[in-house]
Amino acid sequence: MKPGFxxxxxxxxxxxLGGIPAVLNFMDNQGFPYPLPTTFFxxxxFVMVYGFFLLLIGNELLVALSNEWRGTSAPTWLIVPFGILTLISNLLDELNNPLSYYLVIVALVLLINYSRVYLSPSRxxxxxxxYNYLLFxxxxxxxxxxxxxxxxxLPWLGLAFPALTIFAVMSRDLGLVLGGKRVNQDEMTLAYVSLALGILSYGTVISPILIVIGWGLSLHSSGIPWSKGRLYPRIALTTAWTWLLISALVQGNYDAYIHSIALGFLFNTVFGVDSVLIDMLVGITGKRLSVKxxxxxxxxxxxxxxxxxAFDLGISSPLLLLSxxxxxxGILSFYVLTFRQVIPQMRKVDKDETLIVKGERTTRS
Structure with a gap:
């Protein structure tokens, strides 16, 4: 089995591991009428940001982007330690050991050192x-x-990592998922800076203003709602950017703010740019894949x-226990449905076929 996989x-x-306990804890906090296991993991x-997203982004840098830029993935001796460091850091955090943060820093240093190759011309x-510079x-x-x-x-600071990575990736990959739409990279860079300052200044009066500015600049530069191309990514990405705007408007409620970004913005974007996930799998397997x-x-x-x-803002209803x-x-079903289609193809599809994502021939620039 390849290290990237x-x-x-x-x-x-x-x-x-990070999501299931969180679901149970939130249901318990809502007053679920039956006892729930809420004391494990x-x-x-930490697991979501420096576990799941760190591994997802690390895979993009060490495998998918590396295959495009260098013609080969990062060496196994680099991928394996990165994965081990990330895994151990998450185990230590569960044990309330502060060394967890320092292992994350070491894992990030490995990514930083390798990502220098993206600051030079490609093969x-x-x-x-x-795109290259913002990722770095x-x-x-x-x-x-x-x-x-x-x-x-200050856990909310961790939102900057996946959110800024998305803005960096969007400066290039929106062209792939939105039918060749050209993104204004200068404007996207300004949006990146504004979003970074907005997240880092959370709790101040300027934070929502900066997030709204970043939202507006990124939406204008990408033209997501009015772009051409496939309907599914347009809907998912428009929804993601709607939640980013909502996050600026609900900053008075911590849970609503955090999850408007963490679930609304981040995961809707993951759903919308699932072609990036497919590229990652192509880089890992060398096979051409299609997903509906x-x-x-x-x-x-x-x-x-x-x-x-709605619950966070004070609305009360038994139906909200299902939130x-x-x-x-929703998140679990996305990966189940994706891999249900992908795994059989990883065994069967010929490597020389044209890459097809959701029935359309695509190329990477």
Whole structure:
């Protein structure tokens, strides 16, 4: 089994370990009428950010992007230690050992060191773009944030890592998922800076203003709602950006703010750019894959999140007890439905076939 695939499996395992207890805890906090197991695996936010998302983003940098930029993935001797460090850091955090943060920093340093290759021309002579630089800067910013968190905590700062990575990726990959739409990279860079400052200044009066500015600039530069291309990613990404705007408007409620970004923005984006996940699997397996999306995960996730925010804002109804459960099922069903289609193809499809994502021939630029 290739190291990149192991990283992917580890990431999904941590997603389950961090997500399932969180669902049960939130249902218990809502007053679920029956006892629920709420005392196991309490490191929810750390596992999601520095477990699941760190492995997902690390896989993109060490495998998918590396195959595109260098023609080969990162060496096994680098991928394996990165995965081990990430796994051990999450286990230590569950044990309330502060060394967990320092192992995350070491894992990030490995990514930073390897990502220097993206600041040089590619194997076919392509020059680095905003995408390359923003990914690199995101890793540096995140390492500083983790150093700060090792002393002061403040879990909400961790949102900057996956959120800024998405803005970096969007500066290039939106062209793939939105039918060749050209993204204004200068404007996207300004949006990136504004979002970074908005997240880092959470709790101040300027934070929602900066997030709204970042939202507006990124939406204008990408043209997501009015772009051409496939309907599914347009709906998912428009929904994601809607939740990003909502996060700025509900900052007075911590849970609503955190999960508007963590679930609404991040996971709707993951759903919408599932072609990036396919690219990752192509990089791991060398095979050409196709996936037909389902709207079921999208509907379940967002219905559950609307119910959660309604509860956070003071609305009371027994139906809202289903909010966390619907969110969890939505996320889990996305990966189940995706891998249900992908795994058989990983065994059968010829490597020389044209890459087809959801019935359309695509190329990576």
């Amino acid at each position: 192991i990283l992917l499996i580890m990431g999904i395992a941590l997603l389950l 309490q490191a929810h936010w 076919i002579g392509l020059k680095p773009t905003a 800067y995101t890793l540096i910013i995140t390492s500083i944030i983790v150093s700060f968190q090792a002393v002061f905590g 999306p389902s709207y079921v995960p999208l509907i379940l996730l967002n219905l559950g999140l609307v119910m959660r925010v 966390a459960l619907l969110q969890g099922i």
